[in-house]
Amino acid sequence: xxxxxxxxxxxxxxxxxxxxxxxxxxxxxxxxxxxxxxxxxxxxxxxxxxxxxxxxxxxxxxxxxxxxxxxxxxxxxxxxxxxxxxxxxxxxxxxxxxxxxxxxxxxxxxxxxxxxxxxxxxxxxxxxxxxxxxxxxxxxxxxxxxxxxxxxxxxxxxxxxxxxxxxxxxxxxxxxxxxxxxxxxxxxxxxxxxxxxxxxxxxxxxxxxxxxxxxxxxxxxxxxxxxxxxxxxxxxxxxxxxxxxxxxxxxxxxxxxxxxxxxxxxxxxxxxxxxxxxxxxxxxxxxxxxxxxxx
Numbered sequence: 572x573x574x575x576x577x578x579x580x581x582x583x584x585x586x587x588x589x590x591x592x593x594x595x596x597x598x599x600x601x602x603x604x605x606x607x608x609x610x611x612x613x614x615x616x617x618x619x620x621x622x623x624x625x626x627x628x629x630x631x632x633x634x635x636x637x638x639x640x641x642x643x644x645x646x647x648x649x650x651x652x653x654x655x656x657x658x659x660x661x662x663x664x665x666x667x668x669x670x671x672x673x674x675x676x677x678x679x680x681x682x683x684x685x686x687x688x689x690x691x692x693x694x695x696x697x698x699x700x701x702x703x704x705x706x707x708x709x710x711x712x713x714x715x716x717x718x719x720x721x722x723x724x725x726x727x728x729x730x731x732x733x734x735x736x737x738x739x740x741x742x743x744x745x746x747x748x749x750x751x752x753x754x755x756x757x758x759x760x761x762x763x764x765x766x767x768x769x770x771x772x773x774x775x776x777x778x779x780x781x782x783x784x785x786x787x788x789x790x791x792x793x794x795x796x797x798x799x800x801x802x803x804x805x806x807x808x809x810x811x812x813x814x815x816x817x818x819x820x821x822x823x824x825x826x827x828x829x830x831x832x833x834x835x836x837x838x839x840x841x842x843x844x845x846x847x848x849x850x851x852x853x854x855x856x857x858x859x860x861x862x863x864x865x866x
Contacts, residue, residue, distance in 0.1 A: 606834035667728030713787035
């Protein structure tokens with residue numbers, strides 16, 4: 572009876588904590604959405620904690636999505652994220668598979684170098700010098716290649732590969748499979764859950780690219796969405812937030828409350844990541860089923 576009460580109390584505590592955590596995550600998003608959807612004439616009715624709009628008006632989203640700078644930056648972020656993710660997953664998975672083999676020549680030396688870079692990560696100054704010297708300054712590659720392989724994710728994948736059942740590899744070796752066949756037909760299907768997790772982390776890191784883009788990209792036409800978000804949401808440049816075409820086609824464009832514009836561009840920046848989570852969860856579950864070890 573005591574165990575049952577203790578278990579019931581534990582359940583209440585866990586579910587209560589989850590509900591509070593979900594609420595704390597959703598509240599800021601709902602607050603931003605409420606500011607963007609509230610008509611300008613009703614903005615004065617909002618306070619800093621409102622999560623429900625005082626009316627419904629999508630004009631600010633139409634205004635933001637009609638701005639060529641927003642569309643260009645959005646496409647830049649998609650390009651950086653897509654190309655970066657492909658390179659990340661390719662090199663991280665292949666390098667981790669190779670380093671998971673104890674018989675790899677020089678394996679201990681490579682692992683020592685990897686651990687060294689984890690502890691003593693280079694600062695931005697030598698990184699800037701290298702980027703400039705190899706001619707990548709003011710190019711998309713300057714914000715893609717520097718994070719092509721994350722050392723922490725590489726170590727996680729090495730550990731994951733080493734824990735895969737050796738029976739699969741022994742059976743493949745008996746059947747005459749080479750390393751490429753083993754990698755693509757055995758290792759990858761078994762590793763889908765882990766790959767989906769690090770893939771999600773890589774995607775979020777590329778989509779939220781800001782610091783390096785501010786340093787390496789002088790061409791505003793190459794700015795990712797996060798850098799444009801800074802100009803719109805922090806600097807608050809109304810002239811750049813309202814495009815010339817919007818002013819001509821829409822006489823009330825300049826009258827929209829700037830706080831609504833800031834909220835709208837923040838939500839536009841967050842929306843792709845929010846949209847990605849159900850997709851990731853779906854394929855994460857599928858990956859568990861594909862990679863599941865059947866007795």
